[in-house]
Structures are given as structure tokens and as C-alpha cells.
Amino acid sequence: MVPLIVFLVGICLLSVFTYNTNVQIQKDRRTIAKLNAVTYGQRIENDIENGIEITDTLKQVLINGNGQIIDFSKIAENLMSYSIQSVQLAPNGVVTEIYSEEGNEAGKIDLLKDSKRGEISNYAKDHNTIITQGPVELKQGGSGLVVRNPIYLEDENGQEYFWGFTIAVLRVPEVFEDSTNALSKFKYNYRLLREASVLDKKHVVVDANCDKMIRPATYNLTVGKEKWKLEIMPRAGWSNSTTLYLIFFGGLSLVLLLTGLTIVLFLLDERRVELKELAHKDGLTKLYNRYGFDEMAVKMISKNPKEHCVAVLLDVDDFKLINDMYGHAYGDKALISLAENMQKLFPSSALLGRNGGDEFCILLSNCTMEEIKEALIEFTKTPKTFSYKGQTYSFCISLGYAEYPNNAIERSQLMRCADAALYEVKLHGKNGCMAYKEGLQSGVRKQLGFVLNDISENLPGAFIIYRADKEDDEIFYANKEFLDMAGYENLDAFFNGTKKSFRNLIREDQQKAVEASIWNQIESGSKNDYIHYQLRRQDGTYIPVLDQGRIVESKRFGRVFYVLFMDWQAIQSHYSEKFNAKDVR
The missing domain is CATH 3.30.450.20 (PAS domain)
Incomplete structure (x- = not known):
């Protein structure tokens, strides 16, 4: 009876273990898939935004030229890339300039009166908002996304008038193929969808490498005012049948070796902790990444909802110049140095994170803006350095901060207030520190110097x-x-x-x-x-x-x-x- 009991108990334990392992594998795969969806979703979002920025560049040239572009073909040629099909101008809504023109002559139409493009183009004009259409079939082959950016200029009396559209046609999937190719390489099925337009919330498929998705991990993107969605799942599915069979039949012969089972459980748990750490920490600075910071900030505020705290956003002034002049490796050194300064100056209770690029975030608990003001000013003015070829170079930061709950009661709104204060510092020459105050608008960007x-x-x-x-x-x-x-x-x-x-x-x-x-x-x-x-x-x-x-x-x-x-x-x-x-x- 004892061997039978041991066998039956062993079978029960093995069955329970096999089931839990399957659940854990699915959980781990979903965690990794979610992390990849966030990572590559953000990259795709940036890729599309970079394509849209071409229309903003043309807009800036038009503003500087009082509505005129000299040598459009030369400017457009400099803006072209592998992922750009064409660049166009549409004064008064009529496409008159297309680069490259060869093969695109049929595109010279009146967008505001066209049966297929009129409604959405008039919406863009009336609401002064960037719109995209597509994917559309290109005569040269393949698909594309059409970006139209309405341009409003001021006449000599200071009155705004509609100049027309700057337009870029982005090749699909070339505009974001680095990210989609990486997902395919890592054996993921993916599907990228977008709202058909700001007038039609139904999602349409922009690009995909499969026909069907089963409980996919999803990342929601925002491009302009349009909602996009990236769905991914492992090509082999969420479970790993081979692994499950090996565990069960291998465990059947080793059912008496309880120590072995304990080791397996330990290894699985260690793997889970490792994946959780990867999902929450920034690999370069070892601070919380954006996902981890947001999650911890929500917990921090909800734990003591009546306690005052201060949210801080900061970034490195002219960080692009550091990368351009010294190389990205030394730009990384500057970011690591800044992260170390943050850890030295702020208390261990402070939540420190890196949003991405050269932007960092801080959440300071149990304090007000007035109480922390001097410490933030000292941190901003303290020299920050990195080494390049044996020499030490300094760099500066700009910093904005806001207080919960005086300025905002939600974490996302609180960070937007800090963001508004940060960019107000930028507008006043950078290398400064400013508290949020009523009247500052989030998202304002200094045009001089940055766009150029x-x-x-x-x-x-x-x-x-x-x-x-x-x-x-x-x-x-x-x-x-x-x-x-x-x-x-x-x-x-x-x-x-x-x-x-x-x-x-x-x-x-x-x-x-x-x-x-x-x-x-x-x-x-x-x-x-x-x-x-x-x-x-x-x-x-x-x-x-x-x-x-x-x-x-x-x-x-x-x-x-x-x-x-x-x-x-x-x-x-x-x-x-x-x-x-x-x-x-």
C-alpha cells in the first residue's frame, strides 16, 4: 500500500505541478510578449511620428518663407528616405508639388473636393489637425499611409488663414519594418491596426504576418489624435507542449525524488522574478523604466491619497549635440552620470525613473513644492559631467515639477503639469528649475533651435x-x-x-x-x-x-x-x- 500511496500521491503532485507549470509558462510568455509589445509598439509609434515630422518640417519652412518654399525639389530630396514614397504640397487643398513627380502625376488633385479624400481633408482643415489615411495601394506597388498636415499662416493683419496641406506618403511596412521584422525574427505573430480615421473608429489592419490572433498581448499607440493598436502572440502559441510532455513523463520516473521537483519550482520562480525585474527596470541606468515608474507611482499615491507629494520631470539640455559630437556611447555615460547624481541627492524613499531617451522622472513623497524647492534648485545647478578621451565635459539639465494634490489629483495629469513646467524652462533658455503654475500648457515646445x-x-x-x-x-x-x-x-x-x-x-x-x-x-x-x-x-x-x-x-x-x-x-x-x-x- 505504501508504494501505491506514494505513487498516487506522486502522480497527484506531478499532475498539479504540470498544470501549474503550464500556467506559469503562459504567464511568463505573456509577460515577455507584453514587454515586447510595449517596446516595439513605442518604436513603431516613433517611426510613424518621424514620418509625420516631415510635414512639420515643411510647415516650418513655409512659415519661415511666409508661405513660399524656394527649391521645393531640393528640400524634398533631403527629406526623402527609404520609407518615404513621396512628399507633396497642396496650397488651398490642391496638390501642386510632388516629389518625386515621376509615377505620382495622378496625385495632383483637389483634396477638399475629391470624393474619397474630401470629407477627411475638410475635417483636417476645419479642426486644424493632422490626419492619416490608409493603408492605400500605391501604383508603384505595395501600400502606404498618407499624412496630411493643415497649415495656417498669418496675413499682414495678423489674421490666420488656411494655406493648404503639407503631405507625406509613408511606405508600409517599410516605415516600421525594423520593428516588425524583429517581432518575426523572435517568432511572434503580429497585427498592427489603426482607426480608419478620426471620423471612423472602426479599426483596420495596417500590417500583419498572420490571419488569426489568440488572446494577443496588446499595446495601444497614439499617433496624433488617432488610436492605433499592436497585437502580438508567440507563433507557437501560449503553451509549450513539448516542455509539458517532458516534465510529466520525466517526472513520472522521478516521482520519489521530491528534491528535484523542489529545484524545478525554485528555478521557475527565479525566472519569474527575473522577468519582472526586466519588465520594470531600465537596462542602462538601473532606474525604473516608464512602465515600472508609472506602476510604482500609482501605488505610492493610492497608498496615502491625502499625503502631499511632488512629481519632477527633467531632461538633458542639448542632449542630441552630445550624441552628435561625442557619440552615443558617451551620451549613455552622461545619462548614467545623471542617474547616479539623482540617487546620491534624493532620499532612498524617492521614486526615480527614466521615461526614455534623456528624460527622467522623480516622485518625492510626503513633501510640498515649497519644502523641496531649494533641493531641486541645488540639484539643477550642481555641475554634471562625463568623461571623453581623458577629458571631463559638463552638461546641464532643465527641470519642472508639480505638486499632488494641489496641481492635479491623477498621476498622469500630475506628470503633464510637471512636463508643462519643464518646457517653460526650455522657453526661457534651459538650465533652470521651475514649479508648475496655472496657465502653463503641457506640450508646448520651443521651436527655435530644436527643430533646426x-x-x-x-x-x-x-x-x-x-x-x-x-x-x-x-x-x-x-x-x-x-x-x-x-x-x-x-x-x-x-x-x-x-x-x-x-x-x-x-x-x-x-x-x-x-x-x-x-x-x-x-x-x-x-x-x-x-x-x-x-x-x-x-x-x-x-x-x-x-x-x-x-x-x-x-x-x-x-x-x-x-x-x-x-x-x-x-x-x-x-x-x-x-x-x-x-x-x-
Whole structure:
């Protein structure tokens, strides 16, 4: 009887264990699938947003050109990539410019009156919102997504009027094929869906590698105002039949070896903990990732709903320049250094996380904005550094914060308030710390300097942008070609060397005359000024330059100068018969 009892008990235990193992395998696979859905869903979201940004770039060029684009084909050529089928302009809703035009001539239509595109195009126009259509079949083969961005400009009376659309046609699946190929490589079935339009909430399939999904892991994307959805599941299903058979029949012969079963359970539990850690922590900084931070923040607030706490958002100023000048490996070093500073300064009870890229988040419990203000200011102003080829380089951060429950009672709204304060700091020159206050709008982005980073380095010529104020000018931006001309290693060195003042670029004995000449030209009614003088370089030497400036009005910054610099000696060498400019002495 004892062997029978042992056998029966062993069979029962083995049956229970096999069942639990199956549940655990499904749970682990679902956890991993959810993590992959989040990871690749965010990548797909970024890929689509990058495609949409092409229309924003054209929009900015139109704004700067007062509704005109000079040499559209050249600009469009620079914007094209493997995943872009074409770039188009539609003044007053009529497509007139298409790059590349070959094979796309049939696309020159009146979007507002077209039977297939009119309703959604008029919606985009009336609501001033970006819309996408598709997938649509392309005559060149394959499918595509059509992005239309309505453009509103101001006339000479300051009244907004509808200019038309900037349009980009994105190839599907090329626009996000790195992510979908990775899912296929990892043996996942996937299906990417989107709302048919903002007028039709029914989901349509954009891309898929299978016909049927069984209880898929889902990640919801937001592209503009449209809702997208990524569904994935393991190609072999949620269970692993081979593993289950091996466990059962192997366990049947080892039913008396209870120690072996204990080891298996331990290994499974250890694997579960490991997967949970991977799902919640950022691999680079070891702080919570966005998913883990959000989950912990909700628990933290709900545990003591009446207790005040402060949410903080911060990012690295000009982080793209660090990556561009020193490489992504050293950009990672800067992020690791910043994470270590956060861990040193803030108490162990603080919730620290990395949202992604160079953006970090903090939740400080049991405190108010007034109580934590000095500590946040100290953290913002404390020098932060990273090493590059044996030398130490510094970088700065911008920081915004908001208080629960005074500013918001929901975690997501609280973070949006901190985000609004962060970008208000950006609007005031970066490297600062600001508390949220009523009136700040979340999502505001500083246009000067940020949008130009990706364009300016490829435009011929050295230029800067600065606030046009006789008494208190401030340089906002300088491209790399100007930094090279003036002998500066990077933008931070340039800002430090000039104290962000345009007049500090002019030889001392010429400053008054140059500034007087510029303002005389502007005050005479011209939007442009031309002046020749000696430009001061970082090493104290001077080079003669021709300065061509244009003054524009900005809603947020008042009058702003866009200034192009040309090497005077090069001009004289190549165009001596065309130019006869006088030096200002």
C-alpha cells in the first residue's frame, strides 16, 4: 500500500505541478510578449511620428518663407528616405508639388473636393489637425499611409488663414519594418491596426504576418489624435507542449525524488522574478523604466491619497549635440552620470525613473513644492559631467515639477503639469528649475533651435539666431558651420565664450558702429540688414565677414534676428567684380 500511496500521491503532485507549470509558462510568455509589445509598439509609434515630422518640417519652412518654399525639389530630396514614397504640397487643398513627380502625376488633385479624400481633408482643415489615411495601394506597388498636415499662416493683419496641406506618403511596412521584422525574427505573430480615421473608429489592419490572433498581448499607440493598436502572440502559441510532455513523463520516473521537483519550482520562480525585474527596470541606468515608474507611482499615491507629494520631470539640455559630437556611447555615460547624481541627492524613499531617451522622472513623497524647492534648485545647478578621451565635459539639465494634490489629483495629469513646467524652462533658455503654475500648457515646445538641429547642419552657410533687443540681445542657436568659423568646439563653449550676446562677436572698436548700422537699416523699413566687420573668434583673432540678417516677429520671443555669415575674403576672391562693400571702422 505504501508504494501505491506514494505513487498516487506522486502522480497527484506531478499532475498539479504540470498544470501549474503550464500556467506559469503562459504567464511568463505573456509577460515577455507584453514587454515586447510595449517596446516595439513605442518604436513603431516613433517611426510613424518621424514620418509625420516631415510635414512639420515643411510647415516650418513655409512659415519661415511666409508661405513660399524656394527649391521645393531640393528640400524634398533631403527629406526623402527609404520609407518615404513621396512628399507633396497642396496650397488651398490642391496638390501642386510632388516629389518625386515621376509615377505620382495622378496625385495632383483637389483634396477638399475629391470624393474619397474630401470629407477627411475638410475635417483636417476645419479642426486644424493632422490626419492619416490608409493603408492605400500605391501604383508603384505595395501600400502606404498618407499624412496630411493643415497649415495656417498669418496675413499682414495678423489674421490666420488656411494655406493648404503639407503631405507625406509613408511606405508600409517599410516605415516600421525594423520593428516588425524583429517581432518575426523572435517568432511572434503580429497585427498592427489603426482607426480608419478620426471620423471612423472602426479599426483596420495596417500590417500583419498572420490571419488569426489568440488572446494577443496588446499595446495601444497614439499617433496624433488617432488610436492605433499592436497585437502580438508567440507563433507557437501560449503553451509549450513539448516542455509539458517532458516534465510529466520525466517526472513520472522521478516521482520519489521530491528534491528535484523542489529545484524545478525554485528555478521557475527565479525566472519569474527575473522577468519582472526586466519588465520594470531600465537596462542602462538601473532606474525604473516608464512602465515600472508609472506602476510604482500609482501605488505610492493610492497608498496615502491625502499625503502631499511632488512629481519632477527633467531632461538633458542639448542632449542630441552630445550624441552628435561625442557619440552615443558617451551620451549613455552622461545619462548614467545623471542617474547616479539623482540617487546620491534624493532620499532612498524617492521614486526615480527614466521615461526614455534623456528624460527622467522623480516622485518625492510626503513633501510640498515649497519644502523641496531649494533641493531641486541645488540639484539643477550642481555641475554634471562625463568623461571623453581623458577629458571631463559638463552638461546641464532643465527641470519642472508639480505638486499632488494641489496641481492635479491623477498621476498622469500630475506628470503633464510637471512636463508643462519643464518646457517653460526650455522657453526661457534651459538650465533652470521651475514649479508648475496655472496657465502653463503641457506640450508646448520651443521651436527655435530644436527643430533646426536636424536641418541646419546640412544647409550651406554659417548662421546664428538671436533675440533682437538693443539693450539685452540673447543668442538662441548657432549651427556647426558657424562654430567652426568662430573656432568653438561646441555650443556650450560658444555660449560661455560670448555670454550669449551678439555684440561680443564684434571687434570692440566696431561694436557701436555695427549695431548702429544694423538698427538704422531695420528702422528704415527693411527686414534685412547687410554689414561688414571683423568677427571675433574664440582664440582672440579676427576674420572679416559679411553679415546678412533678417528680422522676424515671434509670438513668444518678440523680434528675432536670423543672421547668415559669409567669409569676406572668400567673397572678394570669387566675386570681386560683383561686391564693393565698405568696411565699418
